[in-house]
Amino acid sequence: MDKQPIKVHHHLARAVSLKGLGAEVKAVEGINAKIAVMLTRGVGTMACAYLFCVLALLSLPDILIQAGVLTKGDVPHFLAIPGLILIVAWIAQTFIQLVLLSVIMVGQSVQSAASDARAVKTFEDTERILDALDISTEGGIKDVLDAIKSVDARLADSQLTKQI
Numbered sequence: 001m002d003k004q005p006i007k008v009h010h011h012l013a014r015a016v017s018l019k020g021l022g023a024e025v026k027a028v029e030g031i032n033a034k035i036a037v038m039l040t041r042g043v044g045t046m047a048c049a050y051l052f053c054v055l056a057l058l059s060l061p062d063i064l065i066q067a068g069v070l071t072k073g074d075v076p077h078f079l080a081i082p083g084l085i086l087i088v089a090w091i092a093q094t095f096i097q098l099v100l101l102s103v104i105m106v107g108q109s110v111q112s113a114a115s116d117a118r119a120v121k122t123f124e125d126t127e128r129i130l131d132a133l134d135i136s137t138e139g140g141i142k143d144v145l146d147a148i149k150s151v152d153a154r155l156a157d158s159q160l161t162k163q164i
Contacts, residue, residue: 021037021041024037027114032106033110035103036104036107036110037110037111040106040110040111043100043104055088055091058084059084059089061080062080062084062085065080
């Protein structure tokens with residue numbers, strides 16, 4: 001028996017793009033929550049992953065020069081600037097790790113709370129639907145069934161009357 005692969009294309013596309021960001025930002029209250037959601041979704045895109053990759057690769061030539069793998073003449077001059085590795089290290093280790101990490105955690109908490117609220121609403125809606133479909137609940141399908149039985153009874157009575 002062949003198992004069909006689970007298709008995640010539509011989930012993956014949403015996860016790596018900024019589509020729907022406006023709706024998510026509008027769904028939360030407060031400027032801090034809005035900023036956290038924007039940054040969390042923005043950092044979670046492939047564009048940001050590529051940007052971070054480029055940032056990390058900027059310091060690679062200088063590291064390779066210091067390790068003796070390359071010479072300064074092997075790379076373009078702007079990639080061998082003495083302070084470049086320090087600037088990249090500060091951005092990556094200080095700013096991104098200290099600032100962005102906490103903002104992402106807040107954004108995930110906000111998104112999680114919104115997801116929990118949607119789940120509760122879906123559960124309540126499902127309970128209402130199931131309650132309406134219960135044959136013993138007043139105001140739901142019981143009323144429909146009672147009406148059908150009433151029509152059936154009237155039809156049976158009218159047929160009996162015609163036969164007499």
